[in-house]
Amino acid sequence: MEVILVRDAAEGALTAARYFKSQIQKKPTSVLGLATGSTPIPLYRELIRMHREENLCFSGVTTFNLDEYFGIAPDHPGSYRFFMKQHLFDHVNLHPKHVHLPDGQTQNVESHCAEYEALIKKGGGIDLQVLGIGHDGHIGFNEPSSSLASRTRIKTLTQTTVNANQQFFRPGEQVPRHVLTMGIGTILDSRQCLLLAFGKAKASAIALAVEGPLTAKCPASALQLHPKTTAIIDHDAASLLALREYYREVQTNKPEWQRV
Ligand code: PGA
Numbered sequence: 011m012e013v014i015l016v017r018d019a020a021e022g023a024l025t026a027a028r029y030f031k032s033q034i035q036k037k038p039t040s041v042l043g044l045a046t047g048s049t050p051i052p053l054y055r056e057l058i059r060m061h062r063e064e065n066l067c068f069s070g071v072t073t074f075n076l077d078e079y080f081g082i083a084p085d086h087p088g089s090y091r092f093f094m095k096q097h098l099f100d101h102v103n104l105h106p107k108h109v110h111l112p113d114g115q116t117q118n119v120e121s122h123c124a125e126y127e128a129l130i131k132k133g134g135g136i137d138l139q140v141l142g143i144g145h146d147g148h149i150g151f152n153e154p155s156s157s158l159a160s161r162t163r164i165k166t167l168t169q170t171t172v173n174a175n176q177q178f179f180r181p182g183e184q185v186p187r188h189v190l191t192m193g194i195g196t197i198l199d200s201r202q203c204l205l206l207a208f209g210k211a212k213a214s215a216i217a218l219a220v221e222g223p224l225t226a227k228c229p230a231s232a233l234q235l236h237p238k239t240t241a242i243i244d245h246d247a248a249s250l251l252a253l254r255e256y257y258r259e260v261q262t263n264k265p266e267w268q269r270v
Contacts, residue, residue, distance in 0.1 A: 011205075011239040013220060013257040015248050019208035022242045023052035026140065026204050028270050029240070031060055033138045033202075038070040041130070043139030043197075044098070045076050045150075046090045048177075049206050050140055054098040061102045068104045072133050074126075075111040076141070076150040077191035080164060082114050088179045088186075089114060112162065112190035123162040123190060130196070139200035143207050146170050147215045147228030151191035158224075158232045160193030194232045203239040205230065207247040216243055217250035 016022040030053075033040050044050070060066035075090055084091040091111050099109055110129060116122035130136060141149045146168055152160060153168050165188070167175075172185045179185050197203065207216045219230035220241055233239045248254055 011220060011233055011236070011241055012260075013248075013251070013253075014240060014242045014261060015254065015257055016242060016244050018244050019049075019052055022206055022208055022244055023050075023056050025242050025270075026050075026053045026206055027056035027060060029202075029204055030057055030138065030140075031064075031066055032270050034066060034068070034071060037137060038067065039072070040070075040137045041072045041074065041133045041135065043076065043136040043192075043200055044073050044094065045140050045142050046093045047142045047175075049142035049208060051097055053140065053206070057098065058101040066102075068102045071104060072108040073104065073110060074130055074133070074136060074192075076139075076197075077189050078112040078114040079186040080114050080119075080188035080190055081186050084111075084114070088183070093178070114186075114190060116190075119164050119190065123164070126162045126190075126192075127196065130199075136200040137202065139197060139203045141197070141203055141205045141230075141233075143205060143212055143215050143219060143230050144171055145174060145211055145215055147218055147230045149194070149197060149205075149230045149233070151189040152194050152197075152229040154227050154229060156194055156226060156229050158226060158229070158235075159195045161195050162190065162192050165189055165191050194229055198232060198236050200236075201238065203233060203236055205233060205239060205241040206243075207241070208244045210246040210249065212243075212247040213250045216241070216247050217252075221252055 078090045082089050175185050218228040224231050
């Protein structure tokens with residue numbers, strides 16, 4: 011996969027936002043795959059700025075989020091729908107009907123997950139998918155041992171993920187143990203992926219994902235099979251990569267027509 015090394019999360023967010031802007035300008039009816047967590051927040055902030063100051067228009071855009079907690083209402087402050095409204099949806103001109111997240115309160119998990127897959131297909135497939143990475147190497151909520159061919163379904167979170175996500179819930183409030191998440195197979199169907207990772211805590215997951223063996227122990231390593239994934243990584247998250255100098259060289263010598 012392509013690796014872009016950036017100074018810090020702020021530069022990473024600007025870089026990722028340029029990919030989004032270029033995608034939307036190229037195809038105003040783009041289908042975007044969105045992620046939650048702390049990593050994409052500065053990216054969304056930059057997209058909002060581009061919307062306000064550079065007329066970046068979301069009116070034709072459709073979005074699909076990677077995942078949602080199971081068993082909590084969409085207006086719960088810990089829900090991913092709430093998160094997305096707060097960090098992006100309420101600030102750009104996305105049509106509410108074009109915005110999709112799995113329904114954490116569905117009565118029929120299996121058919122709802124199949125419908126989510128069908129909706130993505132009907133929308134023409136995801137053009138650009140942004141991904142964070144868990145400390146355990148998860149993408150979406152595909153925890154280690156997830157099938158590398160998986161589709162949208164219900165998953166049980168690991169304790170590591172529950173602990174990492176406690177920050178988004180009130181003290182003493184339980185993080186749901188179950189989630190609905192796009193599968194790794196769903197993610198691999200996207201035409202382009204952007205994997206974002208910033209900070210030391212992500213260094214070992216990134217080393218495995220980018221340079222390690224293809225393994226269900228690190229679900230993000232499945233991106234090695236994807237034909238068009240760009241990892242945007244800061245110095246700390248890149249600190250365990252063996253080929254750092256090579257990635258730098260590739261970036262420096264990237265032909266002008268390939269630059270975003
Ligand atoms: P984070 O989570 O952005 O909050 O670090 C990433 C993830 O779990 O995918």
